[in-house]
Amino acid sequence: MSVRRTPTPSQRLSSSSPPLTDGAPGVPVDPRRVVIDRVRPLVDCGALPAKATVGLPLSVSAVLVADGHDPLMGWVWHGPPAPRLTDSLAPPRGWREVWLDPQGNDWYGAWISPNEVGEWAFAVGGVVDEYGAWLRDLRIRIEAGQDTTLDLEEGAIMAERRSREGVSAADQRALAALAGQLRARTAHSTRLHQAERPQTVALMRRTADRSRATVSGTFPLWVDRERAGFSAWYEMFPRSEGAVPPRSGTLRSAARRLPAIAGMGFDVVYLPPIHPIGRSFRKGRNNSLECGPGDPGSPWAIGAKEGGHTAVHPDLGTIEDFDAFVDTARNAGVEVALDYALQTSADHPWVREHPSWFRHRADGSVRYAENPPKRYQDIYPFDFDTDDREGLWAALRDVMLFWIGHGVRIFRVDNPHTKPFRFWEWLIRDIHARNPEVLFLAEAFTRPAVMQRLAKLGFSQSYTYFTWRNSKWELSEYLHELSQTDETDWFRPNFWVNTPDILHATLQRGGLPAFKLRAVLAAITCPSWGMYSGYELGENVPLREGSEEYLDSEKYQLRPRNWDQPQSLAPFIARLNAIRNRHREAIAQLSTLRLHHIENEEMLCVSRTTHQRDDVLLLIVNLDPHAAREATTWLDLAALGIPAEHPFEAHDELAGNTYVWQGPRNYVRLDPAVTPAHVLHLRRP
Amino acid sequence: MSVRRTPTPSQRLSSSSPPLTDGAPGVPVDPRRVVIDRVRPLVDCGALPAKATVGLPLSVSAVLVADGHDPLMGWVWHGPPAPRLTDSLAPPRGWREVWLDPQGNDWYGAWISPNEVGEWAFAVGGVVDEYGAWLRDLRIRIEAGQDTTLDLEEGAIMAERRSREGVSAADQRALAALAGQLRARTAHSTRLHQAERPQTVALMRRTADRSRATVSGTFPLWVDRERAGFSAWYEMFPRSEGAVPPRSGTLRSAARRLPAIAGMGFDVVYLPPIHPIGRSFRKGRNNSLECGPGDPGSPWAIGAKEGGHTAVHPDLGTIEDFDAFVDTARNAGVEVALDYALQTSADHPWVREHPSWFRHRADGSVRYAENPPKRYQDIYPFDFDTDDREGLWAALRDVMLFWIGHGVRIFRVDNPHTKPFRFWEWLIRDIHARNPEVLFLAEAFTRPAVMQRLAKLGFSQSYTYFTWRNSKWELSEYLHELSQTDETDWFRPNFWVNTPDILHATLQRGGLPAFKLRAVLAAITCPSWGMYSGYELGENVPLREGSEEYLDSEKYQLRPRNWDQPQSLAPFIARLNAIRNRHREAIAQLSTLRLHHIENEEMLCVSRTTHQRDDVLLLIVNLDPHAAREATTWLDLAALGIPAEHPFEAHDELAGNTYVWQGPRNYVRLDPAVTPAHVLHLRRP
Numbered sequence A, B: 001m002s003v004r005r006t007p008t009p010s011q012r013l014s015s016s017s018p019p020l021t022d023g024a025p026g027v028p029v030d031p032r033r034v035v036i037d038r039v040r041p042l043v044d045c046g047a048l049p050a051k052a053t054v055g056l057p058l059s060v061s062a063v064l065v066a067d068g069h070d071p072l073m074g075w076v077w078h079g080p081p082a083p084r085l086t087d088s089l090a091p092p093r094g095w096r097e098v099w100l101d102p103q104g105n106d107w108y109g110a111w112i113s114p115n116e117v118g119e120w121a122f123a124v125g126g127v128v129d130e131y132g133a134w135l136r137d138l139r140i141r142i143e144a145g146q147d148t149t150l151d152l153e154e155g156a157i158m159a160e161r162r163s164r165e166g167v168s169a170a171d172q173r174a175l176a177a178l179a180g181q182l183r184a185r186t187a188h189s190t191r192l193h194q195a196e197r198p199q200t201v202a203l204m205r206r207t208a209d210r211s212r213a214t215v216s217g218t219f220p221l222w223v224d225r226e227r228a229g230f231s232a233w234y235e236m237f238p239r240s241e242g243a244v245p246p247r248s249g250t251l252r253s254a255a256r257r258l259p260a261i262a263g264m265g266f267d268v269v270y271l272p273p274i275h276p277i278g279r280s281f282r283k284g285r286n287n288s289l290e291c292g293p294g295d296p297g298s299p300w301a302i303g304a305k306e307g308g309h310t311a312v313h314p315d316l317g318t319i320e321d322f323d324a325f326v327d328t329a330r331n332a333g334v335e336v337a338l339d340y341a342l343q344t345s346a347d348h349p350w351v352r353e354h355p356s357w358f359r360h361r362a363d364g365s366v367r368y369a370e371n372p373p374k375r376y377q378d379i380y381p382f383d384f385d386t387d388d389r390e391g392l393w394a395a396l397r398d399v400m401l402f403w404i405g406h407g408v409r410i411f412r413v414d415n416p417h418t419k420p421f422r423f424w425e426w427l428i429r430d431i432h433a434r435n436p437e438v439l440f441l442a443e444a445f446t447r448p449a450v451m452q453r454l455a456k457l458g459f460s461q462s463y464t465y466f467t468w469r470n471s472k473w474e475l476s477e478y479l480h481e482l483s484q485t486d487e488t489d490w491f492r493p494n495f496w497v498n499t500p501d502i503l504h505a506t507l508q509r510g511g512l513p514a515f516k517l518r519a520v521l522a523a524i525t526c527p528s529w530g531m532y533s534g535y536e537l538g539e540n541v542p543l544r545e546g547s548e549e550y551l552d553s554e555k556y557q558l559r560p561r562n563w564d565q566p567q568s569l570a571p572f573i574a575r576l577n578a579i580r581n582r583h584r585e586a587i588a589q590l591s592t593l594r595l596h597h598i599e600n601e602e603m604l605c606v607s608r609t610t611h612q613r614d615d616v617l618l619l620i621v622n623l624d625p626h627a628a629r630e631a632t633t634w635l636d637l638a639a640l641g642i643p644a645e646h647p648f649e650a651h652d653e654l655a656g657n658t659y660v661w662q663g664p665r666n667y668v669r670l671d672p673a674v675t676p677a678h679v680l681h682l683r684r685p
Helices: A130-143 A149-163 A169-183 A188-195 A198-206 A251-255 A258-263 A319-332 A349-353 A389-405 A421-434 A448-456 A472-484 A505-525 A570-582 A584-588 B130-143 B149-163 B169-183 B188-195 B198-206 B251-255 B258-263 B319-332 B349-353 B389-405 B421-434 B448-456 B472-484 B505-525 B570-582 B584-588
Strands: A035-040 A050-053 A058-065 A072-079 A096-099 A101-104 A107-112 A116-128 A219-224 A231-235 A268-271 A335-340 A369-371 A374-376 A410-414 A439-443 A461-463 A493-496 A528-532 A594-598 A603-609 A616-622 A629-634 A647-652 A658-662 A667-670 A677-683 B035-040 B050-053 B058-065 B072-079 B096-099 B101-104 B107-112 B116-128 B219-224 B231-235 B268-271 B335-340 B369-371 B374-376 B410-414 B439-443 B461-463 B493-496 B528-532 B603-609 B616-622 B629-634 B647-652 B658-662 B667-670 B677-683
Touching: A035 A116, A035 B448, A058 A072, A058 A116, A058 B448, A072 A107, A096 A107, A130 A149, A130 A188, A130 A198, A149 A169, A149 A188, A169 A188, A169 A198, A231 A493, A251 A319, A258 A319, A258 A570, A268 A410, A319 A335, A335 A389, A389 A421, A421 A448, A439 A448, A448 A461, A448 B035, A448 B058, A472 A594, A472 A603, A493 A505, A505 A528, A505 A570, A505 A603, A505 A616, A505 A677, A570 A584, A584 A603, A584 A616, A603 A629, A616 A667, A667 A677, B035 B116, B058 B072, B058 B116, B072 B107, B096 B107, B130 B149, B130 B188, B130 B198, B149 B169, B149 B188, B169 B188, B169 B198, B231 B493, B251 B319, B258 B319, B258 B570, B268 B410, B319 B335, B335 B389, B389 B421, B421 B448, B439 B448, B448 B461, B472 B603, B493 B505, B505 B528, B505 B570, B505 B603, B505 B616, B505 B677, B570 B584, B584 B603, B584 B616, B603 B629, B616 B667, B667 B677
Parallel strands: A050 A219, A231 A268, A231 A528, A268 A335, A335 A410, A410 A439, A439 A461, A461 A493, A493 A528, B050 B219, B231 B268, B231 B528, B268 B335, B335 B410, B410 B439, B439 B461, B461 B493, B493 B528
Antiparallel strands: A035 A058, A058 A107, A072 A096, A072 A116, A101 A107, A116 A219, A369 A374, A594 A603, A594 A629, A603 A616, A616 A677, A629 A667, A647 A658, A647 A677, B035 B058, B058 B107, B072 B096, B072 B116, B101 B107, B116 B219, B369 B374, B603 B616, B616 B677, B629 B667, B647 B658, B647 B677
């Protein structure tokens, strides 16, 4: 062991000798007693904004500690970004102050409601509650029968001192009156009662000396519009809708389906790429390397001689048809989301116009996509490391601006994890600086750290592992992670029950009951959920045993459907979305989600509540699509704000009937042939 | 919802039109692909230093992610604080570079060994492993029977490019040779084998292009000397040792006890305050308000006409006697720790000399200590909010410097949580700037957030809740928290089996077997542990039923003891400390502590290993001091680095015998009348 710094020779002192002077005059005394720790929401120590949503109260919390045992007062300031906090006494102009409530073990919390889309910020402050400490000690001493003459006088002095500290004239009078009361010749207990009246406590809180308060730095928030935190998505291939193979459907024919989609309660309709599709190496049916003459190809092989990312596939129609589709959707109450897939076919105009935007091999050929040993010769990735980075990045940004110009405000981003993080961070900031209302859904089915990083750097919503979480244990762990960990600060999950790439074994084998149970799970447990068309018809045939691909996948061929089949789940799905809309805030507020004990390994019990618990939903699901299951709940009534001693109504919003329950233990039986779930609205009778 | 910024009017583009130009020329392209997240150790986002210890490898870890699926290379740089990192290519002068190892799920880690006491810092860096990605793809393609002519050529080009990038002459030659091998007319699989040779991989790692590497900011460490992370403490009241009541023992008579303390293997002897004791309101025996004529008073009532915090109590001797005590201790291999208790008696010289350093009541009297309704009229707290803050803070600092001048380098700080955090933060920094080898033990028995805050702001060690953690569940949870959470970055626990204030019910009721089991738990599970004298004699009589105070507490009276009682645990304790010293690094390395399953609710199984698992200890304890218990272990052999298929020796370092075990399941029986525990050294036969 070696010591780098030579210790200063120590000096001997006696208690009465003058203090060592080398440091004394400059002792950097800091009078702030409160320390603020573990502030949330927080992303990368405040380097990136945490997420907030207009219309959805946001929990702000922190640990506040001071020396000793005195109570503390804490608050949160919030508002549009302020130049700099310079003052511990008052928030910056235009900011609001909300008191923090103590939550035990030195945690403090408050709910704030940022009400404008865009950049926002908050700061947390705290100071020792001088009056609260005085009041607490006074109360204890009076109860112990001690003389409190001096204590009351000290309270009066505190009130007088504050009346001289620049408070309002009304408060000045109230403080003077309080000082008088504390010195009155009444019983000490009478004066205590006056001192602890709520209006007196509020007065002393309002006039507290904050000159020694601690205020944190400011922490950034990005506030999205409401749909970022509450949405129901429907994915459709417009070319299938109204198709008479080999003739493609069009945007005009697809638009006729929009009222039915809106009728099921969806508010976002997402279209896979609508651009011209490459012909070189075009994939045939079921991803075959052999392409038949009528095969339309995968929409993700973007670009042909007709154009690239800003062109409309001629089979679908024109840009005017697209504009009309957006209008029709808007009129039906549905918003159009477009795919943003940053890759090209070999026939994309950019391959000729900007060869430097692509990687080339040692023989000069363009490097196509590969996941060795698999080769995707129909797809060219961009070279984000190209020497013409500025040109490429700007062009990709301009594609998005083009579609924004055509009314699109939501983009489902294809495979963002295969493009540089710094690109997305820049792109989302750049777009948000122009159009803060734009939303981005990250389709990154990859490792957790990568999904989290994309969410941190700005994606509004993220696809999840939901399709692969089917057992009680898997769902419990995953719901806990998504609602109770710091991921809620940046990650907004979107539960998709299926996608054109994912037909899970549960659906392949479970029949319509499985389709219903997975839909109710997604719709009720997650603020945002989604479905790829065909789900409502129970389409469940995989490409082959063990595959999650659909047989005759719509990715490679036209799939017109008869929507009027009698087994259609459309009415069931409409009911789910109607429940969501009736309990909008409870469904959107992920951080209050709670799992409740239920004594059956195939049943799950989850509550969804507003933060004030004035709207309480309880979902009970039978995860087994094959057999009836029964069990007794063990509800955490405190989390639901329901007293154990009174009966309460449990109104099943799926079935329409109402039970009267009391206490935590209640019997439930669910037969998947009838219904996979109760969605119970709990309320006082 | 309102939107604050007016969206820029969007423009229509076609794929061949020039890009939107308002942002294009200034696109702030950032070519770094790796993002670094969740760096540890980390305290308050790097605002405060994390703790490291000379001689004890420190785990540094982070999440590194990049887009796509390419492997990454990561490293940690560390050294004395550097002015600023300006270069991603090489560490600052005097810093070392250690490669990070992938640990799964995008986590990377390395062990570093800061070897100098004082300020230190580290940074984490990462870049996409271009060669690793190329090698992986080449291997897959060759295995799949694909043609790899182009791949090999591209590898050769990579080697050639690097040979032009300022590498050493030797590496230049090696790179040229590699390029040649990759272009040789040998079989592709032969060339692959050459490309994946370890020295080639090391070459390509060493010469990797780091111009696009990501390097984190620097994160501070405070490096303490070894004793901060590994110590065995013994607390004694020197006035009892050699006392013939009412005559006090002295520092000279107490020094005669030091060889026995060293003989038990303790390396720190901690003395409660040795200063003159106030006479006003002096407490009598058993904390009585009535003080008898011979009662010596509580040492924590510091100050009398003979002096204050820098004086030695006349009954104990002189400052020269103290110097001699320190010398004797040093010669015995024990370091003296002094109490640092920032309070005074009413008779302290400062009460007259510096009345402004104390709080005064409305009637002008000095405010004594209170915890309403309890009153401590013999104790005056300091007013850290005094107008003469600079004078007070400097004087308190100078007290510490005085004792540093007398050879003290460890301070046990009394009740730090009742003094401002900012005071401690300043004091510890100030002292460390002069004497970086000084250690501070925080005696803060208070709420978790407050204990954590004190540790974060610089205390070297902390008392813990250990005395109140007795059941298997309590101990398991607590050991997990202290060893497996981010608290390890700043909190160094010290497990005390008793203190003059805490005689736990387990000891009151469990007899000597309880004393042995609590000692073995503390000594083996915790890097630092401590004992207050009398423990080795099994002193277990409380003040009254339900109290944790000792009857006839040494805090208020002299307690000379006969150390030669036959039941003394001194030999047992000496054995424990000898085991600790033989397995120093395994005991000191808290982050590798693991709990193993053992099928008995009264038994606990804990392993302690070096980070390289070249020294493995397994502690198995019977927590029931009243009855024999038996169980089967279920060891996590992977965590111990022991293969399941071979037998291994389990040598009991307490009892001296050796078992031959194999696999995870092994039978254990512990009779507290014989021994409460096995301390097994696991090794290959």
